[in-house]
Amino acid sequence: MIVRADLDKLPASLRAELSAAGIDIGALYDAIESALDEDLPEPAPGEMPAEDVTSVATIPLDARARGDFAVRDAGVVAGLGVAALVFHYVMGDDVDVTDRVPDGTRVQPGDVVMRVSGPTRGLLTAERTALNFASHLSAIATATATWVDAVAGTGARILDTRKTLPTYRHLQKYAVRCGGGLNHRSTLAEMALVKDNHVIAAGGVVPAFQAVRAAYPGLPVEVEVTTLDELRDLLGAGCDRILLDNMSTEQMREAVALTAGRAKLEASGGLTVDRARQVAETGVDLLSVGALTHSVSVFDIGFDLENQPA
Template identity: 50%
Template sequence: MDQHFLQQVEADVRRALEEDVGSGDLTAALVPAGRTAHATIVCREDAVICGRPWVMETLRQAAPGATVHWHVDEGGRCRANGLVAEVSGSARALLTAERTCLNFLQTLSAVATSTARHVQAVAGTPARILDTRKTIPGLRVAQKYAVRCGGGHNHRMGLHDAILIKENHISAAGGLAAAYAAALQYAERASFIQVEVETLAQLEEALGAGVTMVLLDNMPLEQIRLAVGMAAGRCSLEISGGVSLERLPELAATGVDRISVGALIKDIRAIDLSMRFDGA
């Protein structure tokens, strides 16, 4: 994990604790100051577990000295009612940290679990599953990390690291070829340059302009098949828009290289986890 990632985790946790704890945990103060506790984190449903860096950072900030024994690896699968981790430390501090730990764990495990289902749906095909920028504001690094834990791949992190030329860019720049030519000036700063097309005619124009990465936006299945034949390996093809888990096998079977799915992150349901103290 690089330094930027660790700094982002620290900032995420600090912000979450400030939001939850504020000037102090009034309820935890009811527990004698010197009392210690042992707690277990249990997952109530089948899931891919993700979020360990955020849990560990939460404990570092809110419950220094706490010890954790993980029973499921990061990115590992947990069966319903399975034991995820055991935590020991100051009872007051663990009570304060509990909800923030679980919030990160339930949210990131949900993304990882959703991603794993989508990846499984295209198994045996060349297609890779990618995320989008449809993330919870402030949690993009965390949620894209969770996609990787689920076996998926990241699209661009933001507007700063890659170029995706969409219909509005094409219109404002004076056409597809003009927009792509302008983008090439920033090639050294961008991890990739991709052009979005909505029709086969636009795909032909993109191929003529030398575009090497094309995003097929909301194309019907038969047009996607035709697009794969037209590209004939001259560019990588990605599908976006109208993608569902049920449709993934037939979409992947067309021979496209990438399928980006906003639902990996934006349509998740939190995983059911709980932290219980011994004797509770």
């Protein structure tokens, strides 16, 4: 059975840490609750509570254990604080989380990155949900770090996109930061990004840019271009952030020369990590990579249990 600790009953220091890292604690709490409901849904009125039948059948009620989060891959960990919050949600105060390494730490196979002690049933009930969060977010952080390493020393930065899992954007973008990447806009309201369909609707890159400027003076505006002629037109109109969509390396190099520092240039489309350094060395400022969040493989973390005296 899950305690389902109220948000304000979860450790204040952990909540403060996650909030300071830019994670929406209310949204995280809801995500944890929804994730655990997939395993043990809250009963309808008059129904018996759902329980982890395997753990109830095999583990005495008073049994206690310690579990180690041990990584099986090399990479960058993220989401360990989120995983810790899962255990507190399930067991309330009757759980201790120790030896947690900071998110963003580079690790090697076999490293223990967090230890959790408490009732054995509760640990195993929370285990998979905690691992799902940590494994997924560590995969994003690791992928991001791979791209960051690929462009190291060039001056270019790695940027994410809005190609995120619905309702998990705040967590996935947090993991990108753990891997050394930057976040693009998180909402449609905080920045204007004029893409090809907006350009078609507005009648060109310059009319689209000017329409945004007129409607939202002072709001950051970025405009996507596919040709060097469009780039020239935008520079003449005063656009200071331009996305180079699916351009060749040579076109990007020419775009940098034409821009001569008048605007920040973001490369996007058709990028691979093997090509990343070549693109960065053209002089572009940013490489935006949707794959950081939409195409990562799981980062393998295990939960190794050790019984303790009751």
